[in-house]
Amino acid sequence: xxxxxxxxxxxxxxxxxxxxxxxxxxxxxxxxxxxxxxxxxxxxxxxxxxxxxxxxxxxxxxxxxxxxxxxxxxxxxxxxxxxxxxxxxxxxxxxxxxxxxxxxxxxxxxxxxxxxxxxxxxxxxxxxxxxxxxxxxxxxxxxxxxxxxxxxxxxxxxxxxxxxxxxxxxxxxxxxxxxxxxxxxxxxxxxxxxxxxxxxxxxxxxxxxxxxxxxxxxxxxxxxxxxxxxxxxxxxxxxxxxxxxxxxxxxxxxxxxxxxxxxxxxxxxxxxxxxxxxxxxxxxxxxxxxxxxxxxxxxxxxxxxxxxxxxxxxxxxxxxxxxxxxxxxxxxxxxxxxxxxxxxxxxxxxxxxxxxxxxxxxxxxxxx
Amino acid sequence: xxxxxxxxxxxxxxxxxxxxxxxxxxxxxxxxxxxxxxxxxxxxxxxxxxxxxxxxxxxxxxxxxxxxxxxxxxxxxxxxxxxxxxxxxxxxxxxxxxxxxxxxxxxxxxxxxxxxxxxxxxxxxxxxxxxxxxxxxxxxxxxxxxxxxxxxxxxxxxxxxxxxxxxxxxxxxxxxxxxxxxxxxxxxxxxxxxxxxxxxxxxxxxxxxxxxxxxxxxxxxxxxxxxxxxxxxxxxxxxxxxxxxxxxxxxxxxxxxxxxxxxxxxxxxxxxxxxxxxxxxxxxxxxxxxxxxxxxxxxxxxxxxxxxxxxxxxxxxxxxxxxxxxxxxxxxxxxxxxxxxxxxxxxxxxxxxxxxxxxxxxxxxxxxxxxxxxxxxxxxxxxxxxxxxxxxxxxxxxxxxxxxxxxxxxxxxxxx
Numbered sequence: 192x193x194x195x196x197x198x199x200x201x202x203x204x205x206x207x208x209x210x211x212x213x214x215x216x217x218x219x220x221x222x223x224x225x226x227x228x229x230x231x232x233x234x235x236x237x238x239x240x241x242x243x244x245x246x247x248x249x250x251x252x253x254x255x256x257x258x259x260x261x262x263x264x265x266x267x268x269x270x271x272x273x274x275x276x277x278x279x280x281x282x283x284x285x286x287x288x289x290x291x292x293x294x295x296x297x298x299x300x301x302x303x304x305x306x307x308x309x310x311x312x313x314x315x316x317x318x319x320x321x322x323x324x325x326x327x328x329x330x331x332x333x334x335x336x337x338x339x340x341x342x343x344x345x346x347x348x349x350x351x352x353x354x355x356x357x358x359x360x361x362x363x364x365x366x367x368x369x370x371x372x373x374x375x376x377x378x379x380x381x382x383x384x385x386x387x388x389x390x391x392x393x394x395x396x397x398x399x400x401x402x403x404x405x406x407x408x409x410x411x412x413x414x415x416x417x418x419x420x421x422x423x424x425x426x427x428x429x430x431x432x433x434x435x436x437x438x439x440x441x442x443x444x445x446x447x448x449x450x451x452x453x454x455x456x457x458x459x460x461x462x463x464x465x466x467x468x469x470x471x472x473x474x475x476x477x478x479x480x481x482x483x484x485x486x487x488x489x490x491x492x493x494x495x496x497x498x499x500x501x502x503x504x505x506x507x508x509x510x511x512x513x514x515x516x517x518x519x520x521x522x523x524x525x526x527x528x529x530x531x532x533x534x535x536x537x538x539x540x541x542x543x544x545x546x547x548x549x550x551x552x553x554x555x556x557x558x559x
Numbered sequence: 560x561x562x563x564x565x566x567x568x569x570x571x572x573x574x575x576x577x578x579x580x581x582x583x584x585x586x587x588x589x590x591x592x593x594x595x596x597x598x599x600x601x602x603x604x605x606x607x608x609x610x611x612x613x614x615x616x617x618x619x620x621x622x623x624x625x626x627x628x629x630x631x632x633x634x635x636x637x638x639x640x641x642x643x644x645x646x647x648x649x650x651x652x653x654x655x656x657x658x659x660x661x662x663x664x665x666x667x668x669x670x671x672x673x674x675x676x677x678x679x680x681x682x683x684x685x686x687x688x689x690x691x692x693x694x695x696x697x698x699x700x701x702x703x704x705x706x707x708x709x710x711x712x713x714x715x716x717x718x719x720x721x722x723x724x725x726x727x728x729x730x731x732x733x734x735x736x737x738x739x740x741x742x743x744x745x746x747x748x749x750x751x752x753x754x755x756x757x758x759x760x761x762x763x764x765x766x767x768x769x770x771x772x773x774x775x776x777x778x779x780x781x782x783x784x785x786x787x788x789x790x791x792x793x794x795x796x797x798x799x800x801x802x803x804x805x806x807x808x809x810x811x812x813x814x815x816x817x818x819x820x821x822x823x824x825x826x827x828x829x830x831x832x833x834x835x836x837x838x839x840x841x842x843x844x845x846x847x848x849x850x851x852x853x854x855x856x857x858x859x860x861x862x863x864x865x866x867x868x869x870x871x872x873x874x875x876x877x878x879x880x881x882x883x884x885x886x887x888x889x890x891x892x893x894x895x896x897x898x899x900x901x902x903x904x905x906x907x908x909x910x911x912x913x914x915x916x917x918x919x920x921x922x923x924x925x926x927x928x929x930x931x932x933x934x935x936x937x938x939x940x941x942x943x944x945x946x947x948x949x950x951x952x953x954x955x956x957x958x959x960x961x962x963x964x965x966x967x968x969x970x971x972x973x974x975x
Contacts (some may be wrong), residue, residue: 229935304689309583358742360821365929366938433749437686448693448742457661457692503649 201408203334204392206341208228208412209419210472213390214312214323215343215514216423217442217466218296219519220385223526225435227378230428231369236420238375239382239530240413246534247389247413251406254393256544256553258402262393263487268535269543276488278536283484285532286391287505288525290477291463293520294318295509297470303515304443305463315506317472323502325475327495333479344469347400351442351462352426356450359430383530385420389413390533391480394487441517442466478502592656593617595633595719596665598704600679601672602639606635608672608681610646611637611705614654615662615719632717637705637729644688660690664723665761666741667704670796670803679748679801685741693742696727699796699803701761701779711760711790715905730758730792732825734813737795748801752925752943754917756795756815759806764789775810805917814909817870819922822852828877834897835881835890843877844898854927859941864950866924870906874898875962885963894963899956906954914948 199207224232257265263280267275298315306314325333369375389409399405427441431450438444446459482501486494512518544550598611614634636653640646647658666685672678680767685691700707716722730736735759747755761779778793795812797805807815816824830841850871857865876885876894883890913920925943 297898306584307689357823360923360926362926362929366932366934367930368933371934371936432746433751434746437745437749444693450694453728535791541756551585 197329197331197398199330199334199395201400201404202336203331204395204399204405205412205415206332206337207472208388208392208408209341209416210337210344210469211476212386212412212416213348213419214469214473215385216338216420217348217440218293219440219522220526221424221427221441222435222439223519224378224382224424225383225428227370228374229367229369229433229436230364231367231375232378233364233421233428234369235373235379235382236385236417236424237520238379239385240417241516242379243383243386243389243530243534244413245408246537247386250390250393250537251409253404253537253541253544253549254396255402256549259397261396261487262390263484266540269540269547269549279484279488282391282536283481283488284524285529286477286481286484287411287468289387289529290474290481291505292512292518292522292525293477294474294505295512296515296522298509299515299518300440300443301467301503304440304447304459312506312510315509318470319478319502319506321471322474322478325471326478326498326502329495330395330476330479333472333476334503337476340465340468340472343465347462347465348423352423353447354451355426355430355445357450358448359426360432361429363429363432364425380530381527383534384414384526386416387529387533390537394480394483406496439519439530445518478505494512567751568683569753590656591659592654593662593720594658594660595662596667596708596723597643597660597663598667598669598700598708598735599643599672600637600669600703600705604639607639607641608641608643609637609703609705610640611635611667611708612646612650612654613708613719614658621852625695633719635708643773644684656808660688662720663691663695664720665727666695666768667700667707668697668757669707670701671700671702671703673757673796673798673803677804678803682741682744682801686745691741694740696723696746696758697739697741698758698760701759703765705760707760707790711788713790714786725777726790726792727758731816731822734816734824735793735809735825736760737812737816738796738822744798747798747895747923750925751800753923754913754919754921755801755811756807756921757798757800757803757862758792759796760790760792761792761873762788764791775808777806777808782961795921797921799917807921810905813907814905814955815921816845817848817872818852818868818906818924821923824848831898831901833881834893835883837890840880842880845875847873847875849873854924856931859928859931859946862949864946865953866871866927866950867953867955868906869957871956871957872902872959873949874958874960876960877965879964884966886966891963892958895958895960898958898960902956902958903954906956907952910952910954912954914950919944920947 223230224235228235230556241331253269254260254262254265257268263279266278269275279340295315298311298318301314301318302309327338389412392409396402396405427435427445430445431438435441435500442457446462447457449458450456451458478498478501482494482498485497485501486492491497512521560828592614595615596613598613600609600611602609612635614636616630616632616634634654636650638646638649638653640649647660652657666682668678682697685695702710713722716725727736731738737756739755739757744755745756747753759778763779765779773838776793778791781791781793793809793817795807796803797807811830812829816822817827827846829844829846831844833840833842848871852871853869855867857867885891885894924947928941928943929938
């Protein structure tokens with residue numbers, strides 16, 4: 192295989208991003224948001240995207256100084272060897288915690304709705320085993336598979352949402368401001384974690400065709416997922432109204448509620464299988480990115496071999512909380528930290544690069 | 560060498576098939592027993608409930624052209640339990656197969672238990688069991704739910720799941736019973752601004768009933784004779800804060816269903832007093848609702864809020880007992896005015912009843928008030944429940960008569 196064919200094109204990259212970020216509306220994030228800002232939670236993705244826009248722009252600008260280099264390389268280059276490693280480690284730990292507990296949430300969903308008597312560990316191990324297998328195949332394969340299933344995932348999601356509108360009312364979105372402007376502003380910080388994946392995507396730049404493709408793909412995926420998250424939340428609010436706060440996993444409650452006429456009443460399994468496929472992609476890509484980070488920090492070249500052991504560790508961390516309630520409490524804590532930390536890192540990077548005069552150097556280089 | 564590879568891969572696929580059966584959650588269709596109807600009654604023992612399970616026999620009616628088994632289509636058991644989730648296990652001491660709520664269609668609560676203050680806690684167990692779907696219907700029976708299932712012997716539709724599905728679906732289409740799913744129950748309970756309606760049913764015909772018009776009955780009052788099943792679905796039970804407090808008859812339920820934009824009603828056939836007849840004659844009309852209501856609210860923050868509800872309806876005149884010719888514009892205007900005033904009075908009577916007797920609105924009208932507020936705090940301060948009782952409600956039916964029916968002439972009398 193030549194070098195060129197192993198790189199991700201824009202469509203593969205965008206589909207990975209859509210599957211990873213878009214999937215957040217199908218777990219318990221909507222409920223967490225609803226508990227904060229009630230019926231105005233559909234605005235949170237838009238507000239958070241607005242907040243996240245500037246750091247993302249600055250980050251991409253900083254990264255564009257070093258064509259085809261990933262985030263960790265740039266961090267080390269700009270912040271120096273020791274602080275750089277420290278920052279990289281922080282990012283790695285945060286994303287490790289995120290993948291452990293997110294995958295546990297998915298396991299909980301599968302268990303509560305479809306396999307109520309199976310042990311958690313069995314489902315968890317199966318889920319992660321499949322993701323490990325996928326991750327070991329490499330990013331190019333993950334990209335191809337996600338491009339294959341992204342249409343099914345998006346289409347089935349919209350069909351489910353469309354079917355649910357039969358029993359929903361748009362008036363549930365009022366009073367329009369929910370808890371008031373101050374509450375909205377506060378919670379939009381919490382919503383930042385929805386877009387934290389975009390920060391992590393910058394580590395796969397070397398695997399994307401070119402820096403320009405990466406930047407374009409990021410913006411396309413960013414705008415699209417913002418709209419999609421917002422629409423899904425709005426549909427949930429219109430359907431569940433105030434009960435959304437008490438429902439753990441709205442997407443799965445929704446697909447169990449809808450029916451295709453009285454002859455096909457229970458259709459959740461169609462949506463469940465497609466959802467499961469997108470879940471596999473999400474964690475496969477996540478696992479791969481984490482493996483890559485680890486490989487970079489500890490200078491391990493063939494990091495693919497690390498993935499199974501990393502996955503085992505994540506399963507072990509994820510199995511620590513006893514119940515689903517404990518998991519969601521931890522998740523609220525992590526999501527509170529992820530957004531601000533990533534934004535802070537992005538801003539610091541840009542600031543240091545600016546102070547060091549990296550932008551001027553780049554200009555000079557270009558003009559030469 | 561390549562062939563061996565293909566064969567090996569093929570065999571691997573076959574091994575994968577074994578995985579499909581699952582491990583811990585393996586289910587055999589053969590050893591499942593599906594509960595179609597669940598009855599909840601008050602138990603004689605304190606803190607317990609009496610659960611009735613209506614189990615369907617999947618074998619009956621599944622075979623084409625007869626030749627099926629001679630087993631009965633259903634089985635009913637009643638026993639005292641703490642809740643109906645652990646009851647699944649208890650039931651296995653009586654029923655040979657594993658009890659499963661996956662196909663639960665309807666939950667029937669006796670009127671007596673629905674009025675009990677423990678009812679909301681009991682019913683909220685349905686949210687805990689993932690087998691129970693939120694589109695299961697909730698109905699209130701006049702008698703004990705255990706008697707209801709035993710008395711209910713459908714003549715034609717012996718398979719219980721089909722019986723309840725058709726009975727409920729068509730009842731809702733006619734507007735005689737509300738679309739009372741568990742989903743709506745919990746939504747109304749959480750919202751805490753309006754009342755929930757559950758369908759009212761009985762399997763025992765009441766002895767003496769006064770003759771009333773078409774739809775003014777409760778379930779059990781319709782005096783039908785012939786060779787039939789005595790079960791009737793009509794009217795609704797009103798739930799306030801999750802506990803039953805009152806009842807609405809078929810006509811009132813219909814009005815609520817017309818007012819409520821969130822239910823799917825089809826065409827409603829009703830009788831309207833004939834303006835051209837002086838002997839109290841009535842004509843039949845089909846009422847269709849194709850568009851949503853328009854609701855305007857004024858001076859919500861004042862002491863007397865005003866709500867103006869415009870109901871766009873399309874009407875088809877089906878009969879013409881007084882044989883009036885509708886070719887003249889004047890007659891058409893009289894007819895239109897009659898329909899409007901008839902509907903207006905019916906609606907305003909319902910609102911009067913809900914303001915005085917029910918103390919709440921039996922459908923989510925509060926949703927229309929929400930856009931007038933910016934934040935949830937403001938809306939809570941406004942206190943919908945109290946404001947509604949004070950409110951001045953004006954109903955404006957917007958009638959469009961799309962068909963006057965066939966114009967018939969008075970027959971010529973012999974020798975006349």
